[in-house]
Amino acid sequence: TIVSKSDEVEFTVKDGYFCPALAKAVKTMKKGEKVLLTVKPQYGFGEKGRPVSGEEGTVPPNATLHVDLELVSWKTVTEIGDDKKIVKKILKEGEGYERPNDGAVVKVKLIGKLQDGTVFVKKGHDGDEPFEWKTDEEQVIEGLDLAVTSMKKGEVALVTIPPEYAFSSTESSQDLALVPPNSTVIYEIELVSFVKEKESWDMNTAEKIEAAAKK
Template structure:
């Protein structure tokens, strides 16, 4: 679940002492209420303001710099102890900032609002998940170096499928929270980006342990075809493809991801009452294969109880079949698992 946190506010302000001495002035600065800026009064005031509004704040010491005041620092003037401060403040704009992950290591700031339902909700409405999302991307390092640019300068939008590990985890998670037409700035910590490895991208190298920023525009999205919109052959084909995706994840040690793939594959052919005899045979083999492979995943994940359940499903399938057919199926399953 995406957690909303205080807005990012862009302001202009000039602060001075009661004798007219200017102690701070900025023609454009951005901050969040949770982080604060300059003095506590600024964060409290912007929450009551409208875009474009200008106000004059009289700030008492308890909402300014208190009984200790503040020493001179760089271009910022000193504030005497127990001094009141006058602040001319203009709210230029504000943007929604959200925590994509609970540990705040993937943060999203909306630069342009989108429309209608977001990708995550579309994914929830899709029984099997996975949405094709065309996006425009600009990836930057913290120093501003552009390492990736896709979908701009008349190029076709970059397309990827969510929840398929086709992009870094943080970007995948962030796009799931976006709406059609939305433009957002996503800041991704190394744990959800390229981790401790160096990554060579189109325009530059991302050094190990880098926090990266992506400017993302979600052009549109399209959900996968639902099983009830498929004919029998399409269901069997979709199940087979999902099983192969599970095999690929299993082979590189991503057992939780593989388990999810096998579960999705089995769901495509969960109901086979309308299948022909040949289609039923194919679907039973596929279901048995997926359950056995999923059981192997559960063993790797030390989820022994679930592994037993999955194996039991296969045993029940065998018992429900004729003996010769069962032996044939078991040999076939183990050969193709």
């Protein structure tokens, strides 16, 4: 009896999907791999089973499941910030290992959207020059600063930023639309290039004095 069928579904390993076994299984798989899982009740729906849910059928108590599973693709998801509330999904891996530091000058292409898909800002696309700012200078919302300093050159990422790291409880007028108060916003960001701020041990005396004066 088929109790569930999905042609293609996306989920995070942390949150899982369908039953606990799937999240455990995909962590052992390679892209394009197909497997047949035999899922014991403790990794399925246990002693209680599962009632009918939408188009998915009933799973009886203590049922052993057989699952055909294919890992079509996967993307790295990281949680950013001290409280891990900013979520970054890498769409394209960057190059090298260096990332912008605080005070770096970054150039990016970005598209900002509300959760309903409304685009409120678009920079560096359609022939426009990349958007440039200096990190840790409050030139952009905090969530963008934190996101871009976690990226490598050439990386493309989808970043979900909660209100406290975006525009907070105030309405914000952006280039293409208003961002309502308490909005979670989503940015697609490509880090085109960056120039790192000199670390203190690389500065001469005059540069150290200038850097200290800015703080």
